[in-house]
Amino acid sequence: MRRVQADAVLNRPLALSAARTAVLQHTLKTAGVTALFDDSDGFWTGAPLWKEDGIAVIGIKGLLLAGQGGWGYPYVTFYGDVQARLEEALNDASMKAIVLYIDSPGGMVSGLYDLADRIFDARNIKPITAVLADEAYSAAYAIASSAEKITVPRTGGTGSIGVLMLHTDFSRMLDQAGINVTVFRYGEHKAELLEVEPLTDGARDRAQETIDRLGEMFVDLVARNRGLDPQKIRDMKAETFLGDDGVKLGLADAVMSPDAALIALRDALN
Structure with missing residues (x-):
């Protein structure tokens, strides 16, 4: 597990809230929809899909990674698993609406935009709502913004529309230890971008150029999904916004508890 997370963080573009790299266990109980909580393990994994009252609920929690991870990684969700559950919900005629139930600080850029585009296109097939259990920052917000509607708790958060990459330089430490690489x-x-040598000016410039291009792709994605002016998004400077502040900026549609959002959707369908 530690190796998976390290490979996902070092020298890779990330859409991740720096302030929320650790996601606490969150016990979730909903009314009208099966409780999103595994009583045996205390967490959900593998982008689970719950179905009840004509609503398909896809759980998206913790660090977001590219590929498919299946089950067994706590507090990690893989983009491929989310898309597989999305396709299952779209193909189930008994499901009238889809909920993306999100509590995540974000994660990898790789694979993110393709998933977001698929969710955006799927809005033409079935109504899709992003219900935030708490936060949807960075990559998680890219996913949430692709839904038709976003609800956020008053103490939850949206935003962090930006990209970062971490590079660690161990060269001086190696020198002090008498190790020559x-x-x-x-x-x-x-x-x-090897960690055993200092970055050259050219390497730094090329890395920043990549981050800038990916950041502009993120801005364009959210602008399309939410109908916002791209410059307005740039002016947010990747800040995070609490509850109603995000609604006022157009990043979410309503301040609602997860329970209230799910009940409202269920009542609307019925």
Whole structure:
């Protein structure tokens, strides 16, 4: 588990809230929809799908990673698992609406925008609502914004529309320990973000250019999904917003507890 998380964080573009890299266990009980909580393990994994009262609820929690991880990773959700559950819900004629039940600080950029586009397109098939159990920051907000409607608790949060990448330079520590690492390359820019050597100015510039391009893609995605002016999103400077503040900025549609949001959707369908 630690190796999966390390590979997902170091030298990769991330859409992740720096202030929320650890997501606490959250016990969730809903009215009218099966409780989103595994009493045996204390967490849900694998983007589970609950079905009740014509509503398909997809659980999206914790760190978001590319690919498919199946079951067994606590507080981690894989984009491929979310899309698989989405397709299942879309193909189930008994399900009249889909809920993305989100509590996440974000995660990897890889695979994110493709999933967001699929959710956005699926709005033409069935109504999709993002119900925030608490927070949807960064990559999690990209997913939430792709739904037709977003509800957020008054103490929950939206935003962090930005991209970051972490590079750790261990070269001075290695020098102090008397360890000399020699890197042999074919191709001037091969593996230029290695942690065993300082970044060159060129490597730093190229990394920043990549982050800027991915950030603009994020801005364009949210602008399309939410009908917002791209400059308004840039002016947010990747800030996070509490409950009603996010609604006022157009990042969410209503301040509602998760229970209230699910009950309202159920009543509307009935």
